[in-house]
Amino acid sequence: MTRPVPRSVVLDAQGLSLLVDRDPAMAVFLVAARRAQTPVVVSPVTIVEAVHRRTDRARLDWLLSRMTVEQVTEQDARTAVRLLHDAGKLHGHTHAIDGLVAALALRLPPPVVVVTSDPDDWHRLVGDQVRVHQV
Numbered sequence: 820m821t822r823p824v825p826r827s828v829v830l831d832a833q834g835l836s837l838l839v840d841r842d843p844a845m846a847v848f849l850v851a852a853r854r855a856q857t858p859v860v861v862s863p864v865t866i867v868e869a870v871h872r873r874t875d876r877a878r879l880d881w882l883l884s885r886m887t888v889e890q891v892t893e894q895d896a897r898t899a900v901r902l903l904h905d906a907g908k909l910h911g912h913t914h915a916i917d918g919l920v921a922a923l924a925l926r927l928p929p930p931v932v933v934v935t936s937d938p939d940d941w942h943r944l945v946g947d948q949v950r951v952h953q954v
Contacts, residue, residue, distance in 0.1 A: 822930075822950070823930050824855050824857065824930075825852075825855075825857055825930045825931055825932040825950065826857065826858075826927065826928045826929065826930060826931065827857065827858050827859075827860050827887075827924075827927045827928070827931045827932070828848075828852045828857055828858070828859045828860065828931075828932045828933075828934060829860045829861070829862075829920065829923065829924045829927070829931060829932070829933045829934070829949075830859065830860070830861045830865060830886075830933075830934050831865060831917065831920055831933065831934065831935040831936070831937070831941075832865050832868040832869040832916070833869075833934075833935060833936035833937075833954055834934035834935065834936075834954055835861055835865055835866065835869040835882075836869045836874075837954055838882055839869070839874060839875055839878050839879050839882060840875075841878075842954075844954065845934075845954060848934065848952075848954075853885075858886075858887045859885070859886045859887065860886065860887045860888075860889050860923070860924075860927065861883070861886050861887070861888055861889070862888070862889060862890075862891055862916075862919060862920050862923050863888060863890065863891060864891060864916050864919055864920070865916065865920055866879075866883070866888070868916050889923055889927075891919050891922075891923060894922075894926075895919055895922035895923055895926070896919065896922070898921075898922035898925065898926075899911075899915070899918030899919045899921065899922045900918070902918050902921050902922060902925075902944045902945070903915075903918045903944070906940075906943040906944050907943070908943070909940060909943060909944065914940065914944075917937070917940055917941070917944060918944065920933075921933075921941065921944040921945050921949070924945065924949050925945060925948060925949065929948070929949075930949075930950060931949045931950065932949070932950045932951075932952050933945070933949050933950070933951050933952065934952045934954055935951060935952070935953065935954065936953065936954055938951045938953045
């Protein structure tokens, strides 16, 4: 059975970093999403997490201009607390951003794909409510 086309693709910090660094596989993934007219979504906290001293800021700005930067809300924070609690071994101190981005992904219309380098944590956070794509 074919998977339905996602209505949104959410990037975590590694997904965004790979795009900024011109990773070929991520570039193909982004082109496919754009061809399918699937919005690529990133959270402001993901932007902060992904940027470092050597980040190509002009490229980052160019990429962000082609994405949807979805704001994190108070309700997302409350949902993140619940998700982290329900996941058991995940703690807000080290997984706060993942929790917030998971909450954001869960409030988008399904189906949603999250692009991440840490699928295990994401599966604990969202179960099968969001499709997880490992990079």
